[in-house]
Amino acid sequence: MSDRPSGAKAGLTREKVLDAALDYIDAHGLPALSMRKLGAQLGVEAMSLYRHVPNKDALLDGLVDRVMQTAFGDLGEPVGGWAPWVRDFAHALRSALLAHPGVLPLAATRPVNSPEALRMSERWLAAMRTAGLPLGTALDLVNVIATFTIGHTLAEVGQTPGHEGTEPDLDQRAGELDPAEFPNLTEVIATRAGLDFDSRFTQAIDIIVAGYAAQAGV
Amino acid sequence: MSDRPSGAKAGLTREKVLDAALDYIDAHGLPALSMRKLGAQLGVEAMSLYRHVPNKDALLDGLVDRVMQTAFGDLGEPVGGWAPWVRDFAHALRSALLAHPGVLPLAATRPVNSPEALRMSERWLAAMRTAGLPLGTALDLVNVIATFTIGHTLAEVGQTPGHEGTEPDLDQRAGELDPAEFPNLTEVIATRAGLDFDSRFTQAIDIIVAGYAAQAGV
DNA sequence: CGAGTATTGCTTACGCTGTAAGCATCGTCA
């Protein structure tokens, strides 16, 4: 069944499997990913993957972990005060999630509890604390920023033509919209007021950070 | 195969199918839902469901639509100014989502584009506008509130023992936590500072609403 | 170098999934 010279190993590793899975999801979307197809992409049978990954769920967890770490990894130390650092984190997280839209539903659903994730959380809290934020406030802030970013990005990739044009979005059904019944929605389409994801996200993050800054009195 | 008196109809309707699906997900979790099991719950074969629902995806969309409408439906007119109305909406949405945690991943993933959803959006915009908010700001606000609420609620049900104890959460692995390596996390566990979902959500919503109020100069 | 062992991938198989196609039986109306 294999087209390798009968006996030669493909040299799989957990990393290669994760890489291939990420590529496959980016190319064909999350629902299309199956162990058989992933194996085929690697020139290998499905069951061979199970030597490197305990099961499909663990594989997906690994993908989430990897994507999340790219967001944290790009961040340095909070030299210019905690506020800009938190804003940078939010934008880095959004970029990381947008880079792999297929993984986003997974990231939204599965809590990451890997040792690396714990280390990142610890780093977060330590940085915020040395910058003068109380511990509870710091934890609240990171959670609010992260959950908002995930929620916002979910809406963003769900609304854009993204990976599969299943449902017509607001723009596409603008023509069918009765201006008499939906005057405000019609005006939204016409003026495009409030339809810019980038500026909306930036503004909301600014508001959140400013709000916590005011509350912490910093 | 059926235990009905051979020929008697079960009297299915789309509504009954959706009801049963919601019940089943609440009881056994989203991944456990299959057309066969849902049919069994209704005393019917799987294929019978397809007379009332085009396919499983449409069924899931219907569930999201239904849950979302409960959040909007409970809301009256914004009599006391738009700010408390928006806060009420946020809390109502969170309650509606928490009431059916199994549907939450669906609600987060599938954009709702049903005519009812459009009507609700129109109502939202109209109410905010008559309360003095510019159109673009109103749309930004509703989107920020909705996406944050979804993101926050996702984290909430993902972290709590919820429906299936798959992964140990922070509390459960508190014992394995090395206080030397994770001083801040250890302190979080001990003091429970920043671990209250209710107050965190309320506070964040207050901050967001206040921020948009300040920006709109209202 | 040869022998033993651990690692890796393949084969087969099972129960489950969503759903297409066609049939049987019902309640309703002419």
Added chain:
DNA sequence: TGACGATGCTTACAGCGTAAGCAATACTCG
């Protein structure tokens, strides 16, 4: 009474995740 549309059942198929066992390689030690 007869025809008809609506409803549910039966059968079937391709695909899924993965458990169990086998074959062949690469590595380690004498």
